[in-house]
Amino acid sequence: MNLKVRLALLFSLSVFIILMTSAISVYFLHESFRKEEFLKRLVSEAEKSAQLFFNVQGPAAEIVKQFHQNVQYSLPEENIFIYDSAFHLLYATPGSHIPVILPSSFNKAKHSQQYFLENETREGVLLSVEGKGGYILVSGHDLFGNRKGDNLKALLTFSIIGGMLFSGFLAFFYVKHAIRPLDKLKQQIDKINEQNLKERINIGRSHNEVSEIAQKFNEMLDRLELAFEQHKNFVHHASHELRTPLATMLAQTEAALSKILYIEDYRRILYSLKEDQQYLIDLTNALLALSRYEKITAQNDWLPVRIDEVLFETVELVKQEWLYANVSIDFDTVPENENYLIVKGNETLIKSAITNLIKNAIQYSKDQGVKITIEGSEAGTTLHFDNIGKRLTNEEQANLFIPFFRGNNSKYKKGYGLGLSIVKKIINVHSGNISYHSLATDINRFSIFLPANHN
DSSP: HHHHHHHHHHHHHHHHHHHHHHHHHHHHHHHHHHHHHHHHHHHHHHHHHHHHHHHSSOOOOHHHHHHHHHHHOOOOTTTEEEETTTSOOOEEEEEEEOOOHHHHHHHHHHHHHHEEEEEEEOOOOOOTTTTTTTEEEEEEEEEEHHHHHHHHHHHHHHHHHHHHHHHHHHHHHHHHHHHHHHHHHHHHTOOOOTOOTTOOOOOOOOOOOOHHHHHHHHHHHHHHHHHHHHHHHHHHHHHHHHHHHHHHHHHHHHHHHOOOOHHHHHHHHHHHHHHHHHHHHHHHHHHHHHHHHHHHOOTTTTTEEEEEHHHHHHHHHHHHOOOTTTEEEEEOOSSSSSGGGEEEEEEHHHHHHHHHHHHHHHHSSSEEEEEEEEEEOOOOEEEEEEEEOOOHHHHHHHHSTTOOOOGGGGGGGGOOSSSHHHHHHHHHHHHOOOEEEEEEETEEEEEEEEEOOOO
């Protein structure tokens, strides 16, 4: 069942419920009013008959004779029954079927002056005659009231059927009109595939739910296009990085096999091949690390990590590898509470991110120096990594965290352009963020923020 039919059925069902509820309410209100009006007529007939019967003087037979001569039957199929105080029948309309009345009904009539009786075909009222000690029952058939009720019932039934047919037509028309923007959206979406991700949905000037969906879909396409572009660039750069050393190794091997060389020449070629092999190993390890970090997610069992302690330990390890590096650490803001320097995370991953940032800052620094500043606050810890070097252009800043991207200042530097990508993924999985900006024309700053663990 498609959305159009479902909405049309829901709309028609709602109209049916409203019409049915209204019709039932109207019918029962009419029925209540009819009974009330007929009861008034019955009471009026009973009072007149009682006054006529109990005001006649003489023997019982004479009273019954005069009453029968003077009584007027103004109700359809009207029957009159008169009882004394002992519930004995004194008079009954000739040819009528004498009803069976329980003593409890007489008691109720005596208590409330009147008691309403009803069966499948007739309605009546049992009236207690004050001062006479008797009772009178007047019953009849509300022929005109019931006929009006039947007509009203038929009218309401046809109204419901007609209303349902008309509402179904309107529901289909309105739903078709309301769904039309979604149909257009569907047609535009069908045109978009992996070959034309630059295609966008026309939002138009309307500001409704459909335009909001179209806008969100366009934003999703922007992210998908960026992801596809990054994937394509990743494959291109990875292929290039792998192809170059392999081609060099093949050329050196073919050259060595094509002629007879001295031992020293062979050793030189082997050393060169070893460097290329080590390059391939390092590159493969970096790609594996990047792939591994792509899959990491935050874990509930991660333990609290003291950032400043991890930073000092990491700096000591880096200094052992970079003997001539100048790394300094300073507190820009000392937190009021030492717990603000504690984050929930993976210590090994955080050390890896800090190591990459320190090595990156040393490698691209003019004086092999890096200044690390710690800012602690209730929100979390921010680490700034400053070095003196060439300022990055706006284009370089935009592509800074894309795998295999390397700026103009890396032409004569070893590397693969994967370090910052790895750092970003590690920081993101710890719910932090990383950014770059230049403090001056020759000072570059990378900043990472890690939220504090307040548990």
